[in-house]
Amino acid sequence: MAEQPETDRRVRKTKQRLNEALNALMVEKGYDKVTVQDIINRADVGRSTFYAHYETKDNLLMSKIEHLKEDMHLALGDAPALTGPVIRCLPLFSHLSENHLIFKSMIGSHGIAKVSELVHAGLLQHVTEILERRSVEGDRHEVPVDVRAGFLTGSLLALAQWWLDRDMPYSPEQMDEMFQALTASA
Amino acid sequence: MAEQPETDRRVRKTKQRLNEALNALMVEKGYDKVTVQDIINRADVGRSTFYAHYETKDNLLMSKIEHLKEDMHLALGDAPALTGPVIRCLPLFSHLSENHLIFKSMIGSHGIAKVSELVHAGLLQHVTEILERRSVEGDRHEVPVDVRAGFLTGSLLALAQWWLDRDMPYSPEQMDEMFQALTASA
DNA sequence: TACGTTACTGAACACTGTGTTCTGTAACAG
DNA sequence: CTGTTACAGAACACAGTGTTCAGTAACGTA
Numbered sequence A, B: 001m002a003e004q005p006e007t008d009r010r011v012r013k014t015k016q017r018l019n020e021a022l023n024a025l026m027v028e029k030g031y032d033k034v035t036v037q038d039i040i041n042r043a044d045v046g047r048s049t050f051y052a053h054y055e056t057k058d059n060l061l062m063s064k065i066e067h068l069k070e071d072m073h074l075a076l077g078d079a080p081a082l083t084g085p086v087i088r089c090l091p092l093f094s095h096l097s098e099n100h101l102i103f104k105s106m107i108g109s110h111g112i113a114k115v116s117e118l119v120h121a122g123l124l125q126h127v128t129e130i131l132e133r134r135s136v137e138g139d140r141h142e143v144p145v146d147v148r149a150g151f152l153t154g155s156l157l158a159l160a161q162w163w164l165d166r167d168m169p170y171s172p173e174q175m176d177e178m179f180q181a182l183t184a185s186a
Numbered sequence C: 001t002a003c004g005t006t007a008c009t010g011a012a013c014a015c016t017g018t019g020t021t022c023t024g025t026a027a028c029a030g
Numbered sequence D: 001c002t003g004t005t006a007c008a009g010a011a012c013a014c015a016g017t018g019t020t021c022a023g024t025a026a027c028g029t030a
Helices: A009-029 A036-043 A047-053 A057-064 A068-076 A090-098 A100-106 A110-136 A145-165 A172-182 B009-029 B036-043 B047-053 B057-064 B068-076 B090-098 B100-106 B110-136 B145-165 B172-182
Strands: none
Touching: A009 A036, A009 A047, A009 A057, A009 A100, A036 A047, A036 A057, A057 A110, A068 A090, A068 A110, A090 A100, A090 A145, A090 A172, A100 A145, A110 A145, A145 A172, A145 B145, A145 B172, A172 B145, B009 B036, B009 B047, B009 B057, B009 B100, B036 B047, B036 B057, B057 B110, B068 B090, B068 B110, B090 B100, B090 B145, B090 B172, B100 B145, B110 B145, B145 B172
16 A cells, blocks of 8 residues: 655556556456566557566556455454454455455465465465464464464365355355354364 | 377387486476477487477376376276275375385475376265265265365375475375374264 | 756667467387 | 488578667756
C-alpha cells in the first residue's frame, strides 16, 4: 500500500501502468503466457523503460505482491495464540476470495512457485513458532513439531488451492470450520 | 515397463538415449533448465531426430513417467479398504525415497506441474472412491466427502514434498505412521 | 520562469532457444 | 539383395529476451 514517496511523477505513472497491464493480462491469459512484449504493448511503454525499472517479468510480479507477507502477518495476528486453533485461516480464505481472479491466473504457472514459496515460508515460520511455544508449555504430541508444522502449513495451502480450483464451492467461514475439524488431531 | 515391441532397433536405441540424457540432465541442473539442445547434445542425436519422436521436452518427460499411474494403482491396491487408514501411503513414501533424485529435480519446475497433476488426479479419485463407499456404509462425518478427499490428497502430497525438500529426515515407515496420526480426525 | 537533471521513446542489435524442412547416407527387416 | 525407414546435419524462420544509445520531453527546484 504505502509506497515510498517516489518523487518523480513519471516514474509513478509508468510503474502503475506496468502493474495494471500485468494484472489485466494475467487474468486474460494466465501469468505464464504473458510476455514482456505483451506488457509493454498494453502499458504503452517503451521497451527500455520496462528494463529500467524491473529486471524481469517475475521481478514485476514480486514487487506487486511484496506487501503480501506484511498483510499476512497482520491477518494472522502477531501474538501467536496459546490456546484454540493453531491457524486462524479465515483471513486467508477471505483474502483469496476477494482476489481470486489474480490467484487463479497464477495457478499452475511458474510465477506462483515464487509467490507460494514466499507465503509458504512465512506461514510455516508462524506455525512453527506457535507449536514450539505450546510444546514448552507442556502440550505433548506424538508427532514432532517440525512434521506437524509442515503438515499444517502444507495442508492449509493445499486445501486453499483445492478450493480455488473448484471456484470456491463453500464460503470462507465454512472452509475455516472444516479445516479446524480436519486438523483436530494435529 | 512393457513397451510395445518397437520393431526397429534404431528407434529403440534413440528413444533410450534421449531418456537417459534427460534423466542425467534433470539430476544435474533441474528439469526447467534443461533445453532440447542439451538433450540432443548429451544423447548425441540429430535435432530433427528428436522432433521426429517427441513434440516437445514435456512430451519426452510424459512418456517417461507414463506408467506412473499404473504403478500407483498397484501400490495403493485396487480394492479400497473399508476399514483402517484411508490411504496406505507407505508405498508412496518408499517410491519417492527410491527415486528421490529425479523427483527433487522436478521440484519447483514447470514439469512437475503436469506430473503432479497426474498423480494428484489419480490419488484424488482413489480417495474419493473410498470415502464415498464408506459414507454409504454408514460412516458419518461432519465434513463433506469432497472436502475430505481434497484435504487428504492435498495434505499427503504436501507432506511428501516437505519431506523431499528436507532430504527425507524420517524413514518412510515413520512418515506413514505420522500421516495417519495427523489425519486421524479426517 | 529558467535551469540542470532525470525519465522516456524508439530503433537497432546480439543472443538463446524453438520447431521445420531438406538432402544424402546408413541401418534395418524380410 | 532390395525396398523401406530412420538418422545426421545444416539451413532456415521465428519468438522472446535483454542491452545500448541518441534524441526528446517532463520533471523538481531555485
